[in-house]
Amino acid sequence: MQANQRQAANGQRRRKGGLAFVGLVSEQWGMTCTVKVKDGAIRLPPGVELPDGAEVRLTIPDSVAQPSFAEHYAAYIGVAADLPPDLAANLGHYVHGHRKK
Secondary structure, three states: OOHHHHHHHOOEEEEOOEEEEOOOHHHHOOOOOOOOEEOOEEOOOOOOOOOOOOOOOOOOOOOOOOOOHHHHOHHHOOOOOOOOOOOOOOHHHHHHOOOOO
8 A cells, every 4th residue: 555545544645844634633633521511502621722613522421411202201101091902093083083993
């Protein structure tokens, strides 16, 4: 493999005066920092600067993530235990009085 192909495979390409990087900086050298949200905005720690348009990956811990549909409505699961077993198939009958299927 030639040097140019190796550099392209590594996400790099040569340019006058040094290297130009292809891809995201985080793909080359990862950075992890823990930050806090204030007024709905993420504040970077002092000394951390990102260029405009930089792409970042945000991982939200499970403790902050939104509950699932089942978790949100868990209080209602099983509440209506006395419904007819054919309710889904004959909903029109039970709601509007149509003939059963």
